[in-house]
Amino acid sequence: MGTVIPVYSSTDYQFFKLHELPEKYLDECAELLSDEWSSKNPAGRRRILQSSSNDLPIHFALVEITSREAHGHIKLCRCLNNEYTFYAESVCVAKKVRGRGLGRIIMSFTERYIREHLAGNRICLQTLDAQGFYENIGYKKCTPVQFTKLVLAT
Numbered sequence: 677m678g679t680v681i682p683v684y685s686s687t688d689y690q691f692f693k694l695h696e697l698p699e700k701y702l703d704e705c706a707e708l709l710s711d712e713w714s715s716k717n718p719a720g721r722r723r724i725l726q727s728s729s730n731d732l733p734i735h736f737a738l739v740e741i742t743s744r745e746a747h748g749h750i751k752l753c754r755c756l757n758n759e760y761t762f763y764a765e766s767v768c769v770a771k772k773v774r775g776r777g778l779g780r781i782i783m784s785f786t787e788r789y790i791r792e793h794l795a796g797n798r799i800c801l802q803t804l805d806a807q808g809f810y811e812n813i814g815y816k817k818c819t820p821v822q823f824t825k826l827v828l829a830t
Contacts, residue, residue, distance in 0.1 A: 691785040694735035695728035704746035787827040
């Protein structure tokens with residue numbers, strides 16, 4: 677992958693800012709998102725992914741070290757009127773690798789990034805089909821956004 681340095685790493689995966697990666701990862705994440713939300717327009721998804729920047733919104737890719745394939749994605753932006761709260765969207769794990777704890781890794785790395793790089797303390801998201809997953813990793817229902825979690829340093 678050249679000289680791109682991951683934000684975080686685990687034994688098998690690296691977490692990268694998508695805008696720092698080669699174009700192939702933009703395409704892989706666009707396909708991932710299109711597969712998840714039944715879009716026949718990966719090119720449109722790709723344009724959205726190109727908005728990633730250090731100034732937010734920022735897209736992250738979870739890349740398997742061995743295969744060098746993107747197996748996960750998350751988009752992070754700041755919530756309006758609250759500099760310490762961030763909104764996560766388009767959280768996705770490739771269907772072929774689900775059930776391996778990658779969603780948990782993506783959320784853990786994202787929470788850590790919010791604490792360490794953005795001085796944030798809360799993450800919000802909305803889901804219809806993954807409520808149990810988020811509850812299992814410590815998220816609580818709230819309104820109008822469905823789930824939130826404090827990500828204070830431990």
